[in-house]
Amino acid sequence: MSAENKPPKIAVKALSKSFKAAKGKLLPVIDGVDFDVAEGEFVAIVGPSGCGKSTLMNILAGFEQPDAGSLALDGKPHPGPSPQGIVISQHGSVFPWLTVQQNLMFGLDARASGTANAELADHYAAMVGLKGFENAYPHELSGGMLKRVELARAFIVKPEILYLDEPFSALDALMNLRMRNELLRILAEEKHTVLLITHDVDEALYMADRVLVLSPRPTRIQARFELDMPHPRRLISPEMDQLREAILKELGLEMPA
Numbered sequence: 175m176s177a178e179n180k181p182p183k184i185a186v187k188a189l190s191k192s193f194k195a196a197k198g199k200l201l202p203v204i205d206g207v208d209f210d211v212a213e214g215e216f217v218a219i220v221g222p223s224g225c226g227k228s229t230l231m232n233i234l235a236g237f238e239q240p241d242a243g244s245l246a247l248d249g250k251p252h253p254g255p256s257p258q259g260i261v262i263s264q265h266g267s268v269f270p271w272l273t274v275q276q277n278l279m280f281g282l283d284a285r286a287s288g289t290a291n292a293e294l295a296d297h298y299a300a301m302v303g304l305k306g307f308e309n310a311y312p313h314e315l316s317g318g319m320l321k322r323v324e325l326a327r328a329f330i331v332k333p334e335i336l337y338l339d340e341p342f343s344a345l346d347a348l349m350n351l352r353m354r355n356e357l358l359r360i361l362a363e364e365k366h367t368v369l370l371i372t373h374d375v376d377e378a379l380y381m382a383d384r385v386l387v388l389s390p391r392p393t394r395i396q397a398r399f400e401l402d403m404p405h406p407r408r409l410i411s412p413e414m415d416q417l418r419e420a421i422l423k424e425l426g427l428e429m430p431a
């Protein structure tokens with residue numbers, strides 16, 4: 175198959191989802207969402223609180239089934255969670271009883287040599303700035319360091335798709351900024367397709383190639399913005415100010431004149 179007619183990495187068509195609410199009533203959450211993501215593209219999805227962002231991410235990552243519509247990866251129907259994708263959420267998923275090195279080795283092929291896996295784990299620990307902490311336990315690390323462990327644990331298995339659900343929202347503002355830079359630095363070295371769910375418009379503007387704005391629940395895509403700008407980006411520039419204003423307007427937040 176030639177590059178031109180290669181299917182998109184992720185193809186989402188007419189996705190809908192409702193949940194059963196109290197008294198058997200249905201709560202419509204997703205109401206016909208369509209978009210494609212190209213291989214290596216970084217797409218951010220922003221939306222108002224409670225609109226269905228996490229539900230959409232759970233469907234995209236294969237943890238939840240839609241009621242209608244389709245989801246395909248590389249042109250093939252996507253039946254459930256697959257080793258092709260890794261999810262990083264705000265809740266964190268580091269095993270507290272394992273050291274940094276053991277956490278990083280957890281997802282690796284146990285049939286490979288232990289020494290090779292340990293070396294690979296140490297390489298990825300160094301890559302996210304945790305050199306010297308390979309034998310530390312999670313309780314000995316700060317929140318930012320724990321996020322680094324998670325990033326390293328995601329990258330070490332070389333996922334084709336990274337699903338990021340507000341991954342840095344529990345961190346303070348400075349660490350949040352550091353982690354964005356860290357993520358961009360790693361992505362420049364190892365190309366992955368990234369889907370980021372966030373309520374932080376600046377996070378999307380700083381990192382994404384494209385921003386999709388969701389409507390309030392039941393959600394659909396209300397607006398799409400292309401960000402054809404090189405990295406590193408300045409968040410304060412006339413172009414960025416214009417984009418921020420346009421996205422915030424879509425989210426119902428008018429900036430004062």
Ligand SMILES: Nc1ncnc2c1ncn2[C@@H]1O[C@H](COP(=O)(O)OP(=O)(O)OP(=O)(O)O)[C@@H](O)[C@H]1O
Binds near residue numbers: 222227228229
């Ligand atoms: N498993 C479930 N069962 C019933 N209702 C659910 C379930 N999961 C989510 N919901 C409802 O779906 C709606 C959307 O929730 P979701 O967590 O997807 O929104 P969100 O945009 O990620 O929210 P936030 O911005 O607060 O993180 C909410 O009204 C929520 O109560």
